[in-house]
Amino acid sequence: MVTLLIILAVSNGGHTSSNSSQPAVIEMSPSTPRLATMPTMAPTTFLESLNLPDYTLSTMERAQSPQSKAYQWLIQNVNNKTSILQDLPLWRLTQRFALATFYYSTRGDHWVNHRGWLDWETNECDWEQLYVFLSSAPERICNEKGEVTSLSFEMTNNLEGTIPLEVFLLGNSLESFSLFRQMEVTGRIPTEVGLLTKLTRLLLSGTNIVGSFPTELGLLQSLDSLQISDTHLSGRMPSQIGLVSNLSELTLQRLDLTGSVPGEVYQLPGLMALTILECGGLDTETLLQEAISNSLPLHFLMLSSRRAGTVMSFPSKIGTLRDLGFLILNDWKVDGTLPKELGFLSELRSLDLHGNSISGTMPLAIFELTNLLELNLGFNQLQGTLPPDHFSILTNLQALLINDNLISGTVPTEVGELSGLRKLEFQNTNLSGTLPTEILMLEKLTSLVLKNTSLSGSIPEELCNKLTQQEMKCYGNLCKDLLVKSSTTVCHGTSLCGCDCGPCQN
Numbered sequence: 001m002v003t004l005l006i007i008l009a010v011s012n013g014g015h016t017s018s019n020s021s022q023p024a025v026i027e028m029s030p031s032t033p034r035l036a037t038m039p040t041m042a043p044t045t046f047l048e049s050l051n052l053p054d055y056t057l058s059t060m061e062r063a064q065s066p067q068s069k070a071y072q073w074l075i076q077n078v079n080n081k082t083s084i085l086q087d088l089p090l091w092r093l094t095q096r097f098a099l100a101t102f103y104y105s106t107r108g109d110h111w112v113n114h115r116g117w118l119d120w121e122t123n124e125c126d127w128e129q130l131y132v133f134l135s136s137a138p139e140r141i142c143n144e145k146g147e148v149t150s151l152s153f154e155m156t157n158n159l160e161g162t163i164p165l166e167v168f169l170l171g172n173s174l175e176s177f178s179l180f181r182q183m184e185v186t187g188r189i190p191t192e193v194g195l196l197t198k199l200t201r202l203l204l205s206g207t208n209i210v211g212s213f214p215t216e217l218g219l220l221q222s223l224d225s226l227q228i229s230d231t232h233l234s235g236r237m238p239s240q241i242g243l244v245s246n247l248s249e250l251t252l253q254r255l256d257l258t259g260s261v262p263g264e265v266y267q268l269p270g271l272m273a274l275t276i277l278e279c280g281g282l283d284t285e286t287l288l289q290e291a292i293s294n295s296l297p298l299h300f301l302m303l304s305s306r307r308a309g310t311v312m313s314f315p316s317k318i319g320t321l322r323d324l325g326f327l328i329l330n331d332w333k334v335d336g337t338l339p340k341e342l343g344f345l346s347e348l349r350s351l352d353l354h355g356n357s358i359s360g361t362m363p364l365a366i367f368e369l370t371n372l373l374e375l376n377l378g379f380n381q382l383q384g385t386l387p388p389d390h391f392s393i394l395t396n397l398q399a400l401l402i403n404d405n406l407i408s409g410t411v412p413t414e415v416g417e418l419s420g421l422r423k424l425e426f427q428n429t430n431l432s433g434t435l436p437t438e439i440l441m442l443e444k445l446t447s448l449v450l451k452n453t454s455l456s457g458s459i460p461e462e463l464c465n466k467l468t469q470q471e472m473k474c475y476g477n478l479c480k481d482l483l484v485k486s487s488t489t490v491c492h493g494t495s496l497c498g499c500d501c502g503p504c505q506n
Contacts, residue, residue, distance in 0.1 A: 046075065050094050055165055056101075066104035066164055073100050077120040094169055095148055099124055101166040102151070106159040106185065113157055124148065130155040147173035154180040154203070162187035163209075171195040175222075178203035185209060189233075194219035200246075203227040205253075212236075218243035229253030229277075237282070239264045249273040257282040266294040272323075273300035277330075285312050288329075292317050299347075302328040314358065319344030331355035343368035354378040354401070362386070362402075367393045374399040378425065385409030386431075392417040399423040403449065406430060411455075416441040425449040432456070 047057075059067040074097050078088075088096075100118060108114050115128040125142035130153050141150040148170055153159060159182040167177070168190070175198050179185055185207040193202075194216030200223060210232040217226070218240025226247060234256040241247070242264020248271060257279040265271070274291070276284050284303045291298065298321055314334050318327075319341030326349060334356040342351075343365030351369065354376045361384035366375065372394055382405040391414040398420050408430035415424070416438025422445060432454040439445075440462050 046078075047071075049090055050097065052094075052097075052169075053165075066101050066161075067166065069104045070097050070100035070166075073118060080120070092146070095173075096124055098166045098169040099127065099148065099151075101164045105164040105166075106161040106182075110160065111157050129153060130157055143173065149173055149198075150176040152176050152178040152203075153182060154178055156181045158182075158184070160184035163190060165190055165192050168192040168195040171197055174199060176201040178227075179205070179207055181206040183208060189214050191216045193217065196220060198222055201225045201227075204231055205229040207231050209233065213238050213241070215240045217241055220244055221246065223247055225249040225251075227251040228255065231255065233257070234280075237262055237265075241265060242267060245269065247271060251275040252279050252282075253277040254279070255282075256280040259283065261287045261290070263290070266290045266296065268296075271296055272298060274298055275300070275302040277302065277304045289315060292320055295320050297323050299323050300326045302326065302330075304330050304332065314338055316341055318342065321345065322347070324348055326350045328352040329356070334358060336360075338363045338366070340365040342366060345369060346371065348372060350374040350376075352376040353380070356380050358382060360384075362407075364390065367391070370394065370396070372397055376401040377405065378403040380405050382407055386412050388412040388414060391415050394418060395420070397421055398444075401425040402429065404428040408432065410434075411436055411439075413438045415439060418442065419444070421445055423447040426453060426455075428452045430454060 052060075056067050059065045060071055062068060074093060078093070102108075103114070103117050108117055111117075113128050113130060116122045117127045119127075123146070125140075125146060125148070129141055129150065141148060141152075143149050151167065151170070151174060159179065161184070163179075163185065167174075174196050177196065177199060178201065180203060183206060187209060188211035189204070189209060191214045193214055196202075197220070199220050202220070202223060202225070205227065206229075208231070212235035213233060215238045217223075217238065221244065223244045224246055226241070226244070226249070229251065230253065236259040237252075237257060239262035241250070242262055245268070247268050250265070250271065250273070253275065254277065258281045260283045261276075274296075276282065276287065288303060291301070292315055301321070301324060312332070312334055313336040316339040318339065321327075322344065324345050325347050327345065328350065330352060332355070334353075335358070337360035338353075338358060340363055342363065345351075346369070348369050349371055350373060351366070352374065356379070358377070358380040360382065362377070362382060364387060366372075367387070367390040370393060373396055375394070375397060376399065378401045382402070385408060386402070389412075391412055395418070397418050400415075400418070400421060401423070403425040404427070406429070407426075410433035411426065411431060413436040415421075416436060419441065421442050424442070424445060424447065427449045428451075430453070433456070435450070435455060
């Protein structure tokens with residue numbers, strides 16, 4: 001066995017002990033196991049004083065392991081007599097060891113950005129982490145004591161490797177752990193994730209993590225937000241997720257899940273945001289019914305279903321979810337008509353039901369939703385006309401999309417009273433007649449799509465000029481080919497329904 005000699009300054013309250021003018025010499029062996037009685041004994045080696053778990057000590061025996069590299073980095077800097085940080089407390093040394101292991105385990109030298117990492121003289125609270133703009137992750141990565149509370153990389157940073165178990169040495173402080181668009185991060189979610197008892201936010205998205213959900217997620221009693229998407233997780237959702245009593249946001253997207261959502265999830269008292277999109281064979285139809293039956297306090301509900309052969313009717317009791325602000329059910333095989341109970345959702349800001357097989361006429365109940373900012377009923381089988389005398393009620397509406405339906409008749413003049421409207425799409429419908437001049441009242445309009453309709457006549461010149469100055473792309477000289485949406489101006493032909501498009505380029 002090779003014995004290493006490590007020179008440490010023995011400190012007392014941040015000052016060198018007066019009992020000796022010479023630094024202490026501590027013998028340490030890299031393969032020394034952690035003693036079972038260590039919690040009640042004074043540490044006899046620096047390694048034992050760190051109180052590292054057995055799996056770390058075992059891995060450190062391999063010279064090129066991330067754990068071994070991190071430990072060598074640690075002791076070299078601890079023994080550096082010129083360092084201004086010679087008297088760091090043990091918890092700071094353990095914290096730095098955990099971060100260094102993460103760095104080596106994910107090939108930190110190859111990160112796009114790694115400013116400050118492993119610079120001993122730089123406080124680890126200033127080691128660079130990357131966040132998405134307006135991310136919900138905390139701005140500060142340490143608390144006032146200097147404990148790391150966030151380990152979050154939410155922009156592509158070329159991390160490559162696995163999540164080392166040593167991350168869980170931060171369990172007494174870590175509140176946010178997120179990896180976003182780190183496609184070369186592999187391995188599984190370790191069962192040791194249950195040690196992060198302070199964790200409030202866990203986000204894993206855009207990685208190559210495989211395996212199943214660890215049941216130990218149920219130990220994260222402080223967890224408020226769980227977001228897992230675009231990974232290779234498979235299998236069933238563990239019922240233990242329902243034990244996370246503080247969970248308010250659950251997001252699962254593009255996973256290969258099977259079975260049903262555990263009933264325990266419906267008992268979560270504070271679940272306010274639920275998003276499940278393209279999760280393989282997961283039974284989201286029953287989920288929707290159960291969410292309604294249990295009157296979950298949901299503010300945000302976004303579900304999709306890709307299960308083959310699944311057809312369902314729009315649930316008539318949807319009105320019981322009175323707290324809903326966002327209802328998004330995209331690309332379901334929902335048939336039948338929309339229930340009048342939709343009108344009970346008075347807090348609704350966004351109603352997005354595009355990509356279904358909804359038939360019948362637009363229910364007048366929709367026009368009771370006076371707080372709506374977005375109404376998207378595109379790609380359905382709605383018939384009849386756009387009800388006049390009702391659109392003016394939706395005074396807060398910013399986006400109106402009724403494209404790709406069987407809607408006929410004319411465009412109501414009341415559309416011009418939607419003063420906040422920015423986006424208007426009527427393409428691929430049976431609308432006819434002329435576009436009412438009242439549309440000129442839409443001063444905030446930036447996107448207008450009317451192609452493949454039976455509309456005729458001239459577009460008001462003032463509207464054409466205004467849209468040309470903003471965002472415009474027009475094809476042909478017929479209203480049915482009008483598309484005003486993109487960031488460039490390209491005119492094929494010299495006129496657009498009778499008004500000048502401005503400079504034309506072939």
